Amino acid sequence: MKIAWKTPLTELVGIRAPIVQTGMGWVAGPRLVSAAANAGALGILASATMTLPHLRDAIREVRKRTGAPFGVNLRADASDAADRVRLLIDENVKVASFALAPSPALIARLNDAGVLVIPSVGAVRHAQKVAAWGADALIVQGSEGGGHTGQVATTVLLPQVVDAVDIPVIAAGGFFDGRGLAAALCYGAAGVAMGTRFLLTRESTVPDPVKQRYLAAAVTDITVTTKVDGLPHRMLRSEMVATLESSGRTTQLLHALRHAAAFKKHTGLSWRQLLQDARTLRHGKDLTLSQLLLAANTPMLLKAAMVDGRTDTGVMASGQVAGLIDDLPSCQEVVERTTNEARTALARIASR
Structure with missing residues (x-):
């Protein structure tokens, strides 16, 4: 593929296309990340559900598959965040991305080691806060995006952020093709980040029956619920979402206990660490035990669908763009098609 894109994002990271594959839990593993990187995008490895040894192995597997730059997504509020940062530095990872704002100390430590x-x-x-603390770039996600999301649409949020900071801004939430990339560049963004589009590729390890559920979904089949972990979460309507939304507090607590125990076993965390991470995830609010345990619902409910293929017992995080996607291309095809469509769209605008 011949790509001649030059934006602040491509120059900063050393990638060929102004596209980021987001760090989706249970989805963004070594196979998808390396395929996105080889296609010219920035692949981001999702690490929140990995133990430290697993993360080290995953980083090394990505490096075996590609010589292109890639990143790792971290939870800044995790109890072992400092250890994970050290691992990224030791393994010479190019980019550290964060779902929540990292502390100034973490940013400084990464910056000193040459990690973006x-x-x-x-x-x-x-x-504005993370830019002042030394972040090299940022991803701004509007409410159309999948997973945990806010209330402001990308078309309103993006121009505000572009005007407020002087570092590269990557637009996320509602992007899946070249028209979106062109629009984001016109807003002043340095590129786009796409999750659902990369989830629905041939290199994605999500089971095929689950992919078919996404492809069959209309825009109106994608909802926002707070019943998974108490925070607004955009996902496909499913049997489990309906069950969670109709269940009472006792049933929710039983779900939370079961999934918390499963996540504890998977990660090796103690109950104290699990509750501490849940408390920081939910911004330190004064919460009940059941509300804290609900934070463990997300990774295990996602695993049920994204890994085990159980759409009846799991949930499927999704951007609204799932309702517009109807194919399963390769990552190479996604990047080529997106950049070519963006060139065509921008040329059409210039010709007018």
């Missing part, structure tokens, strides 16, 4: 820091934000004030 790219947090995700959903509000202007958060963008």
Whole structure:
């Protein structure tokens, strides 16, 4: 593929296309990340559900598959965040991305080691904060995006953030093709980040029956619920979402206990660490035990669908763009098609 894109994002990271494959839990593993990187995009490895040894192995597997730059997504509020940062530095990872704002100390440590820091934000004030702390770029996600999301649409949030900071801004939430990339560039973004589009590729390890559920979904089949972990979460309507939304507090607590125990076993965390991570994830609010345990619902409910293929017992995080996607191309085809469509769209605008 011959790509001649030059934006602040491509120059900063050393990639060929101004596209980021987001760090989706249970989805963005070595196979998808390396395929996205080889296609010219920035692949981001999802690490929140990995133990430290697993993360090290995953990083090394990506490196075996590609010589292109890639990143790792971290939870800045995790109890072992410092250890994970050390691992990224030791393994010479190019980019550290964060779903929540990392502390100034973490940013400084990564910057000193030459690791680029790219947090995700959903509000202007958060963008200004991480930029002031030394972030190299940021991903701004509007409410159309999948997973945990805010209330402001990308078309409203993006121009605010672009005007508020002087570092490269990557637009996320509602992007799946070249028209979206062209629009984001016109807004002043340095590129786009896409999750659902890369989830629905041939290299994605999501089971085929689950992919078919996404492909069959209309825009109106994608909803926002707070019943998974108490926070707004965009996902496909499913049997489990309906069950969670109709269940009472006792049933929710039983779900939370079962999934918390499963996540504890998977990660090796103690109950104290599990509750501590849940508390920081939910911004330190004064919460009940059942509300804290609900935070463990997300990774295990996602695993049920994304790994085990159980759409009846799991949930499927999704951007609204799932309702517009109807194919399963390779990552190479996604990047080529997106960049070619964007060139055509921008040339059409210039000709007018």
